[in-house]
Amino acid sequence: MSGEVAVLGAGMHPWGKWGHGFVEYGVAAARAALADAGVDWRDVDSVVGADTVRGGYPGHVAGATFAKALGWQGARVTSVYAACASGAQAVGTARAQILSGLADLVLVVGADAAPKGFFRPAGGDRPDDPDWLRFRVLGATNPTYFGLYARRRMAVHGDTLEDFAQVKVKNAASGALNPNARYRKRVTAEEVAASAVVADPLRLLDICATSDGGAALVLSSMEFARRHGTADPVRIRAVSTVTPRYPTTVLDLPDIATDSAVAVEPAADTFRASIARAAYEEAGIGPGDLSLAEVYDLSTALELQWYEDLGLCGEGEAAKLLREGATALGGRTPVNVSGGLASFGEAVPAQAIAQVCELTWQLRGHAGDRQVSGARVGITANQGLFGHGSSVVAVR
Amino acid sequence: MVAGWFAGDGDRFHLLGTRCSACATVFFPREDTFCRNPGCAGGDLAEVPLSRRGRVWSYTDSRYRPPSPYVTDPELSWEPYALIAVELEAERIVVLGQTVPGVTTVDLAVGMEVEIVPGVLNEDEETTWTTWHWRPTGVTA
Numbered sequence: 001m002s003g004e005v006a007v008l009g010a011g012m013h014p015w016g017k018w019g020h021g022f023v024e025y026g027v028a029a030a031r032a033a034l035a036d037a038g039v040d041w042r043d044v045d046s047v048v049g050a051d052t053v054r055g056g057y058p059g060h061v062a063g064a065t066f067a068k069a070l071g072w073q074g075a076r077v078t079s080v081y082a083a084c085a086s087g088a089q090a091v092g093t094a095r096a097q098i099l100s101g102l103a104d105l106v107l108v109v110g111a112d113a114a115p116k117g118f119f120r121p122a123g124g125d126r127p128d129d130p131d132w133l134r135f136r137v138l139g140a141t142n143p144t145y146f147g148l149y150a151r152r153r154m155a156v157h158g159d160t161l162e163d164f165a166q167v168k169v170k171n172a173a174s175g176a177l178n179p180n181a182r183y184r185k186r187v188t189a190e191e192v193a194a195s196a197v198v199a200d201p202l203r204l205l206d207i208c209a210t211s212d213g214g215a216a217l218v219l220s221s222m223e224f225a226r227r228h229g230t231a232d233p234v235r236i237r238a239v240s241t242v243t244p245r246y247p248t249t250v251l252d253l254p255d256i257a258t259d260s261a262v263a264v265e266p267a268a269d270t271f272r273a274s275i276a277r278a279a280y281e282e283a284g285i286g287p288g289d290l291s292l293a294e295v296y297d298l299s300t301a302l303e304l305q306w307y308e309d310l311g312l313c314g315e316g317e318a319a320k321l322l323r324e325g326a327t328a329l330g331g332r333t334p335v336n337v338s339g340g341l342a343s344f345g346e347a348v349p350a351q352a353i354a355q356v357c358e359l360t361w362q363l364r365g366h367a368g369d370r371q372v373s374g375a376r377v378g379i380t381a382n383q384g385l386f387g388h389g390s391s392v393v394a395v396r
Numbered sequence: 397m398v399a400g401w402f403a404g405d406g407d408r409f410h411l412l413g414t415r416c417s418a419c420a421t422v423f424f425p426r427e428d429t430f431c432r433n434p435g436c437a438g439g440d441l442a443e444v445p446l447s448r449r450g451r452v453w454s455y456t457d458s459r460y461r462p463p464s465p466y467v468t469d470p471e472l473s474w475e476p477y478a479l480i481a482v483e484l485e486a487e488r489i490v491v492l493g494q495t496v497p498g499v500t501t502v503d504l505a506v507g508m509e510v511e512i513v514p515g516v517l518n519e520d521e522e523t524t525w526t527t528w529h530w531r532p533t534g535v536t537a
Contacts, residue, residue, distance in 0.1 A: 120463035127398060132465060133425070137398060137517065137527060138492060139462035144479050147456030148492075155454070155506035200457045200478075200501040246434050247421075251453070251481050251490050256425060261488035263421040263433055 003282075005098045006225035006233035007394065008218045009037025010357040013111070015182040015213030015344045022052045023060065025214030026111030027069045029350070033107065037218035038228070044218075045103035046076040048094045050086035050110030050349035062349065066109045076103060084296065085241065085384025086110060087215070087352030091392055092239040094219045104224045110349035111214030118142065119210065119346075131254040131385070138256065142298070143207050145253045147199030150301035154201065157316035159304060161201055163323070165192035167300035168205050168342055170328050175339020177370040180354075182211050183343045192300075206300040211345030215354035234363045234396050236356070238282035242389035244271040253385055272309040275389035276381055280311075283393035287311035290333050291375040292362055294355035296382040296390075297340040306381055307335065329370060337362065337370045352390050355380035363396035400426055400443070402514070402528050409514045411446040411491065411528060422446070422487045446491070449511045449533065450482040453490050455504045467518040467525075476500075480530045482510055496531040509533045 011032025013025040026049075034041055047070075049062025063079035076097070080089040087110045094106040118141045126132040134140040153159040172187035187205060195204040225233045247259030249266045269277065280286055287310055295310065297303035304318035312333050313321040321327055327335040338344070338358040341351065359378035361367045367375075375396070382390035401424075402411050413424035416431040418439030423432070424446060431438045457478040461468055468474070478495040495504070496513060515529035 118460075118463050121465065123464070125465075133398070134492075135462060136465040136467075138479060138494060139458055139466035139468075139477070140479060140492060141458065141460075141462050144456050144458055148454040148479070148481055151456055152454035152506065197459050199459065200455075202456075246432060249488075249490070251492060256492050258490040259432070260422040260424075262486075263416075263419040264435065 003099065004222060004235040004237050005095050006220045006222055006230065006235055007356070007360045008039065008220050008225060008228065008230060008233060009033040009035070010360040011036055011216045012180045012354060012357055013214035014180045015211045015347060018212045020113065020212065022111040022113045022212070022214070023065055023069050025113065025212060026066050026109045026216070029111060029214035029216035030066060030070060030107055030109045033216035033218045039105060039218060041070050042073045044073070044075050044105050044107045046078070046094065046097055046106040048078045048080065048090045048106060048108045050090040050353065051079050051081035052112050052349050053081060062109070082241070082388040083385035084348055085352060085382055085388035085390035086349040087354070088239060088380070088382060088390035088392060089241055089388070090353065091217065091219070091236065091356060092241050095236060095239055098219060098221050105218070105220045107216065107218055108353060109214070109216045110353045112347040112349050113212045114210035114347055116210065130256070134254045134256055141199070142253060143199040143202060145251070146207060146299035146302060147202050148251065149305060150202050150299060151200065153301055153304065157319065159301065159319045161193070162189060163304065163319040164202070164206050164300040165189040166322055167297065167303045168192050170322070171297065171336050171340040171342035174329055174337045174370050175343020177368065178339045178343065181339040181343040182209070182345050183339070202299055202301065208298050208341035209345035211347050213344065213347035213350050213354070215350040215357050217353060217356055217360070232396070234360045234394055236392060237395050238279045238393035240275050240279035240282065240389050240391040242275055242278045243387045245274065270309065271387070271389070272305065272383060275383065275391045276310045276379065278389065279379060279391035279393050285377060285393065289377045290379055292334045292337055292359070292372045292378045294338060294340070294358050294378070294380045295335055297336055297342055300342070303335065303340070310379065310381060329372065334372050337367070337372055352380065352382045355382065356392050356394060359392070359394040363394055398425070405514065409512060409528070410448050411512060413444055413446050413487070414441040415444045416441055422489060424489060424491055447484045447486050449509060450484040450491070452504060452506050452508045452510060453481040453483045454506060455480045455501055457501050478504065480504065480510060482530055493528050493530045496529040499532065499535065503532065
């Protein structure tokens, strides 16, 4: 298929709280991906960095920072910022360069050293910034939005706290099998229930942590992969980076209010659902084709929402799907067999790249104890603050 | 801090939004520069009061002290507040806000009617910052 690019290499720095700078994690992940691809850094045509931002200003600009640390070698450079979707935009940019013939071999890198506790906006009085406003006026942290979604699901679909806890139990069981995960311990429903409430109804173990971590990919044209002797690589078939459609009627970070639907009827599906739909349409596949999915489980309840937004089940049926075991390792469509953010925590510019690393290892059959048997098609789903869609379809 | 987001006192307190003269779309927080309806050529944006009552879309609370720029007194023990997302029927919009002090998540339910009242966001020796709070209708505290 002409629109595809090859994933020659994938690499990570293990996630955790390591106390180093983000450059170290990014370079470690990049070197791992280059070694996995069997290519020399000096042969890379283009480097795309997913930006690490502190205080609203990137400081180090990712693409050039990683290129300098790896040793300047003259490659084309790009840096992209799209909050949590930065990694998908980096993959999308690399793919566009390859498909247009601007580059044959591209390194994609994202890494972060996240501060402890709540994410917070940049300092100073900045009432023109919606992210600053929601903190200043409402004290509305990220977990409070996750709490709103969880409580809404309970009211509309009848989801229970036990359902949410079972998402954590499932993801922790997979994360325990993943050497790159920060948390590698199984968790019981009782432990979730015993953890402190952060934002009603969600508890500490329902909400993902912040982490340090890095992830990288080496992408190439199919022609380069053949010349390189990689006859049957994992291929990226779609990258969805769509924006919402007006009016958005589901309250979303960092907004204080939705758009009004008084003048324009909302689209039939939500922004989150449209992210996956665009990826499916571009890839020419549907939910029934998936071997696995890596979704953005900022909270346990949000993972259930993604089941519906990915079309794994009908609206309101996610908890039933979970209870049936369909999304667990060994089920019909395993979700977050990497362990997900529940086991990794957030390292913002790295996580969408890390999702594609997991698909790559799964589609190669190299995922060890967490291998999804016979994996052929995988999707990632993520969402970046301020309306950045993020979904990647990879196939084998 | 957020000039022109609300007005009035007591029972006449209300949020202020803006409305596009061309397509009638309502914006809150107020949009004074562009109509964001992609199908609208753009009209004048005039200030309008929003409905004082709505229904709970969802709710949660904040059991841990939020980081700056939320202003709290670190000397005082943290008192969680509830947050409600409220659907305003006429405007077909959902607006987030804190509840009045003393109302907690156990007092709330999705679909419950709430109304808007003035509240205190924070204060120091010179200034009291006013904000909006949602209060279940029928509660007078």
